Amino acid sequence: MTKGDRHNLFLGLLFVSPWLIGFVVFMAYPIFASLYYSLCHYSVLADPVFIGTKNYTNLFQDSVFRKALTNTLIYAAMALPLNMLVALGLAVLLHHPIPGRGLFRTMFFLPSLVPLVAIAILWSWLLNTEYGLVNHLLSLVNVPPIDWLGSTQWSKVSMVLPTTWGVGGMIVIYLASLQEVPQHLYEAARLDGARFWRQFWHVTLPLISPVVYFNLIMTIITLLQVFIIPYIMTKGGPARSTLFYVQYIYDTAFRFLRMGYASAMAWILFLVIMLLTLIATWATAKRIYYSAD
Numbered sequence: 001m002t003k004g005d006r007h008n009l010f011l012g013l014l015f016v017s018p019w020l021i022g023f024v025v026f027m028a029y030p031i032f033a034s035l036y037y038s039l040c041h042y043s044v045l046a047d048p049v050f051i052g053t054k055n056y057t058n059l060f061q062d063s064v065f066r067k068a069l070t071n072t073l074i075y076a077a078m079a080l081p082l083n084m085l086v087a088l089g090l091a092v093l094l095h096h097p098i099p100g101r102g103l104f105r106t107m108f109f110l111p112s113l114v115p116l117v118a119i120a121i122l123w124s125w126l127l128n129t130e131y132g133l134v135n136h137l138l139s140l141v142n143v144p145p146i147d148w149l150g151s152t153q154w155s156k157v158s159m160v161l162p163t164t165w166g167v168g169g170m171i172v173i174y175l176a177s178l179q180e181v182p183q184h185l186y187e188a189a190r191l192d193g194a195r196f197w198r199q200f201w202h203v204t205l206p207l208i209s210p211v212v213y214f215n216l217i218m219t220i221i222t223l224l225q226v227f228i229i230p231y232i233m234t235k236g237g238p239a240r241s242t243l244f245y246v247q248y249i250y251d252t253a254f255r256f257l258r259m260g261y262a263s264a265m266a267w268i269l270f271l272v273i274m275l276l277t278l279i280a281t282w283a284t285a286k287r288i289y290y291s292a293d
Contacts, residue, residue, distance in 0.1 A: 042260035055264035068248040076223040087167040091174030112168030120232035177211035
């Protein structure tokens with residue numbers, strides 16, 4: 001390496017050093033520290049004491065842990081297909097030249113800009129049993145009031161609705177991919193007698209499949225880490241029916257000061273997300289079409 005190469009290397013490292021320092025301090029160190037703490041009894045107020053895998057073995061004997069994990073998986077199973085279908089359906093509609101298309105695009109995107117705390121407060125009012133707008137609209141068609149937030153039967157549905165309301169970001173991604181589909185393929189399909197649904201199934205969907213896959217993975221990750229909306233709307237109730245995984249991690253770490261136990265739960269969540277991501281990748285591998293293939 002010449003003197004000039006060493007000088008360029010030094011300058012390059014100097015320019016990227018703020019990012020490297022930030023990554024090490026705020027990402028790499030916390031990750032490895034949490035892995036170590038997951039093998040310790042650590043109350044935050046005292047030094048960690050190494051106990052091996054005891055935190056992990058205790059997790060699977062913890063009924064609240066199983067309840068929180070089950071709640072999260074049920075919620076994700078409900079919200080994932082709904083979010084994907086609603087976002088894709090609205091994107092397809094907004095892609096067509098309809099009157100007021102720009103206004104509708106803005107209206108559907110705006111909820112994704114609203115802070116999650118505001119969304120939770122807004123939907124707490126909308127779903128209020130006595131004065132909520134949702135029950136008022138249902139009463140117009142003679143549907144009796146539903147205890148959305150106080151019933152174990154409807155509580156998870158109440159968490160899904162705000163999530164689906166905020167899919168504007170996903171809609172924008174779909175719209176961008178729809179604009180990249182070559183128009184001559186639609187023209188060829190129409191000449192072959194293909195109507196809208198056949199065009200969508202055989203032309204649109206294959207060509208936007210990489211974007212569908214991306215949104216699928218990101219939605220899985222997001223849903224499994226849900227926290228703010230249920231925490232504000234129900235605090236995990238009623239009867240722990242909306243106690244989701246990340247809230248249990250938060251309570252364990254910062255309310256009960258069991259940081260080692262919470263770190264173990266965080267690593268279990270990482271493994272669950274990685275497993276579901278691998279399953280989704282395997283299941284869609286033969287259905288993703290890349291134009292370069």
